[in-house]
Amino acid sequence: MFKAAKQTRIFQDVVEQIQETILAGKLMPGEMLPSERELKAMLQVSRGTLREALRVLEQKGLIEIKLGVGGGAVVQDISYDRVNESLALLIRYQKVSLQHLTEFRVGVEGRVSALAAERATPADVIHLKALLEQARQFAGKGSDFQKEFVEVDKQIHLSLAEITGNPVYLSLHHTVHDNIDQYYETFLFMKQREMEENFTDLGNIIDAVERKHADEARLLAEAHVLRFNHYMENREL
Amino acid sequence: MFKAAKQTRIFQDVVEQIQETILAGKLMPGEMLPSERELKAMLQVSRGTLREALRVLEQKGLIEIKLGVGGGAVVQDISYDRVNESLALLIRYQKVSLQHLTEFRVGVEGRVSALAAERATPADVIHLKALLEQARQFAGKGSDFQKEFVEVDKQIHLSLAEITGNPVYLSLHHTVHDNIDQYYETFLFMKQREMEENFTDLGNIIDAVERKHADEARLLAEAHVLRFNHYMENREL
DNA sequence: GATTTGTAATGGTTAAACCATTTGTTGTAA
DNA sequence: TTACAACAAATGGTTTAACCATTACAAATC
Structure with missing residues (x-):
C-alpha cells in the first residue's frame, strides 16, 4: 500500500527538485543547469551531496554532464x-x-x-x-x-x-x-x-x-x- | 556504431567492477558488500567517488543501502x-x-x-x-x-x-x-x-x-x- | 528476566583544497 | 591580416578529514 518513507537523505530531495523542474518543462532539453558551485549555493547543500544527486539524475537519463569551461549538466531529450x-x-x-x-x-x-x-x-x-x-x-x-x-x-x-x-x-x-x-x-x-x-x-x-x-x-x-x-x-x- | 569512450571517470569504473561482480553471480541477492570504508581501501578511491558509484548502482536497482551498524549495500534481486x-x-x-x-x-x-x-x-x-x-x-x-x-x-x-x-x-x-x-x-x-x-x-x-x-x-x-x-x-x- | 543505557560501526553530510579538461582570449610570428 | 601558440579562467572530477545520525548489540541496571 505505502512506500518506504525513507526521506532523510538530502540528495534525494535534490534529485526530486531538479527532476520535477525538468518534467514540468521549466528546463527544456538542451538547456543547462547552473554549475555545481552555483547549485550547491542555491540548494544549500555540500558539493558532494549535490554530485550524488547529479549521478542519480544522470543514470535516469535526465541530464548529461559536459566537461570544461561552459560545461555542466545539460538536460537530455528523453530516449528509450x-x-x-x-x-x-x-x-x-x-x-x-x-x-x-x-x-x-x-x-x-x-x-x-x-x-x-x-x-x-x-x-x-x-x-x-x-x-x-x-x-x-x-x-x-x-x-x-x-x-x-x-x-x-x-x-x-x-x-x-x-x-x-x-x-x-x-x-x-x-x-x-x-x-x-x-x-x-x-x-x-x-x-x-x-x-x-x-x-x-x-x-x-x-x-x-x-x-x-x-x-x-x-x-x-x-x-x-x-x-x-x-x-x-x-x-x- | 561506436559508443562514447568517456572512461576518464573513476566512479564509472567502480560501477562496472561491482556490477560485473553481481551479474557474474559472485554476489547473490541478499549478500552484502563491504562497508564504504573497506571498499574505498580495496578500490583505492576516495569515499566521495565510491559513494557516487553506489548511487548509480542503487538507481540501477542492483543494490539497496541500509543504515546503522551492520548496514551497507545489500545486493538486490532484480525486478521490473x-x-x-x-x-x-x-x-x-x-x-x-x-x-x-x-x-x-x-x-x-x-x-x-x-x-x-x-x-x-x-x-x-x-x-x-x-x-x-x-x-x-x-x-x-x-x-x-x-x-x-x-x-x-x-x-x-x-x-x-x-x-x-x-x-x-x-x-x-x-x-x-x-x-x-x-x-x-x-x-x-x-x-x-x-x-x-x-x-x-x-x-x-x-x-x-x-x-x-x-x-x-x-x-x-x-x-x-x-x-x-x-x-x-x-x-x- | 526485562528494561535501560552505552558504545561502536556504518551510512550521510560538510568543507576546503587541488587536479584535469575545455573554451576563449591574447599575444606573437609569418 | 592571418595563423598558431601560449595563457587564463571556468567547470567537472577527485581527494582528504572531520563530524553527524542511525542502528544493532552488548553491558549495566532494576
Missing part, C-alpha cells in the same frame, strides 16, 4: 535508452528469455499491423510500398545483402508502428529491437529462399494494410514474426 | 521496478495520452487472454473462477463496492498475465496500471448496471479460457477493456 538498459539487465539476469521477448513481439506486431490497416492513409501505403521495393531488391541480390534486408524489414515494422499514431508502440519497437537485434546479428544468416519468404510475408502484410483488412494483417504479421524467429532458433542449435 | 520507472518517465515526459495507453492496453489484454486460453491448466481455471465469484459478490453489493470490484477485476487480468508464463506481460501489467490507475481512481464511478456488465464480460472471458477458445477470449478481452475505458471517458467529460 534507460528503458532498454534496465530491460537488458533483466535479460542478463535471465529473468526474461529471448523466447519471452519474441513471443511478446509477435503480439505487438500483430496488433500494430491491424491498427495500421485500419488507419493507413494512401500516402502511408505509398511509403510502405517504396520500402517494400527496397526489400525486393535486397532479397534478389542474395545472402550478401541479408543485413540490408533485415534493416529494411525493421524499417517497415517501424513505419507500421508510426501509422498507428500511438507513441507507445513506437517506444516498444525501439526497446524490443535494441534488446533483440544483438541476438539476431549473432545468429541470423538467412538463405536466399528464406529472404524471399520474408519478402513475400511483408508484401502480403502491406497488401492487407492497403485493403484495410485488419484481421488478415494481424494474422500475417504474427506468422511473419514467428517465421523470422524460427530462422534464428534453428541457427542457435 | 527499474523498467517500469524509466517507462513511466518516458510516458510522463512524452505526455503519452490516456487514450494511447488504454489503446495499448486493449491489445495487450487481448493477446494475454488468447495466450491464457491456450495455456491455462485446470488449476488456473479454478483460481480464475474463485476470483470471478468475488467479483460477482462485489458487483451485487452496489456502487459502494466499486473500488473492491475494480481491484478484483485487476486481479483477474493479473492472473491471466501470470498464466501466459511470460514475465514481459507481467511487467507490462504493472507498468500500465501504475500509470493508468490514478486516472481511473479520479474519474471512474461505475453504476450498478455497469458493474454487472463488467462482471458479465469477465465471466465470458474466463469461460472462453476454460474452453480454450483463444480467439474468442481475445475479442472478449478487447471489448471488455474498451468498455471499461468508455465508462471513464464519459465521466471525464
Whole structure:
C-alpha cells in the first residue's frame, strides 16, 4: 500500500527538485543547469551531496554532464535508452528469455499491423510500398545483402508502428529491437529462399494494410514474426 | 556504431567492477558488500567517488543501502521496478495520452487472454473462477463496492498475465496500471448496471479460457477493456 | 528476566583544497 | 591580416578529514 518513507537523505530531495523542474518543462532539453558551485549555493547543500544527486539524475537519463569551461549538466531529450538498459539487465539476469521477448513481439506486431490497416492513409501505403521495393531488391541480390534486408524489414515494422499514431508502440519497437537485434546479428544468416519468404510475408502484410483488412494483417504479421524467429532458433542449435 | 569512450571517470569504473561482480553471480541477492570504508581501501578511491558509484548502482536497482551498524549495500534481486520507472518517465515526459495507453492496453489484454486460453491448466481455471465469484459478490453489493470490484477485476487480468508464463506481460501489467490507475481512481464511478456488465464480460472471458477458445477470449478481452475505458471517458467529460 | 543505557560501526553530510579538461582570449610570428 | 601558440579562467572530477545520525548489540541496571 505505502512506500518506504525513507526521506532523510538530502540528495534525494535534490534529485526530486531538479527532476520535477525538468518534467514540468521549466528546463527544456538542451538547456543547462547552473554549475555545481552555483547549485550547491542555491540548494544549500555540500558539493558532494549535490554530485550524488547529479549521478542519480544522470543514470535516469535526465541530464548529461559536459566537461570544461561552459560545461555542466545539460538536460537530455528523453530516449528509450534507460528503458532498454534496465530491460537488458533483466535479460542478463535471465529473468526474461529471448523466447519471452519474441513471443511478446509477435503480439505487438500483430496488433500494430491491424491498427495500421485500419488507419493507413494512401500516402502511408505509398511509403510502405517504396520500402517494400527496397526489400525486393535486397532479397534478389542474395545472402550478401541479408543485413540490408533485415534493416529494411525493421524499417517497415517501424513505419507500421508510426501509422498507428500511438507513441507507445513506437517506444516498444525501439526497446524490443535494441534488446533483440544483438541476438539476431549473432545468429541470423538467412538463405536466399528464406529472404524471399520474408519478402513475400511483408508484401502480403502491406497488401492487407492497403485493403484495410485488419484481421488478415494481424494474422500475417504474427506468422511473419514467428517465421523470422524460427530462422534464428534453428541457427542457435 | 561506436559508443562514447568517456572512461576518464573513476566512479564509472567502480560501477562496472561491482556490477560485473553481481551479474557474474559472485554476489547473490541478499549478500552484502563491504562497508564504504573497506571498499574505498580495496578500490583505492576516495569515499566521495565510491559513494557516487553506489548511487548509480542503487538507481540501477542492483543494490539497496541500509543504515546503522551492520548496514551497507545489500545486493538486490532484480525486478521490473527499474523498467517500469524509466517507462513511466518516458510516458510522463512524452505526455503519452490516456487514450494511447488504454489503446495499448486493449491489445495487450487481448493477446494475454488468447495466450491464457491456450495455456491455462485446470488449476488456473479454478483460481480464475474463485476470483470471478468475488467479483460477482462485489458487483451485487452496489456502487459502494466499486473500488473492491475494480481491484478484483485487476486481479483477474493479473492472473491471466501470470498464466501466459511470460514475465514481459507481467511487467507490462504493472507498468500500465501504475500509470493508468490514478486516472481511473479520479474519474471512474461505475453504476450498478455497469458493474454487472463488467462482471458479465469477465465471466465470458474466463469461460472462453476454460474452453480454450483463444480467439474468442481475445475479442472478449478487447471489448471488455474498451468498455471499461468508455465508462471513464464519459465521466471525464 | 526485562528494561535501560552505552558504545561502536556504518551510512550521510560538510568543507576546503587541488587536479584535469575545455573554451576563449591574447599575444606573437609569418 | 592571418595563423598558431601560449595563457587564463571556468567547470567537472577527485581527494582528504572531520563530524553527524542511525542502528544493532552488548553491558549495566532494576
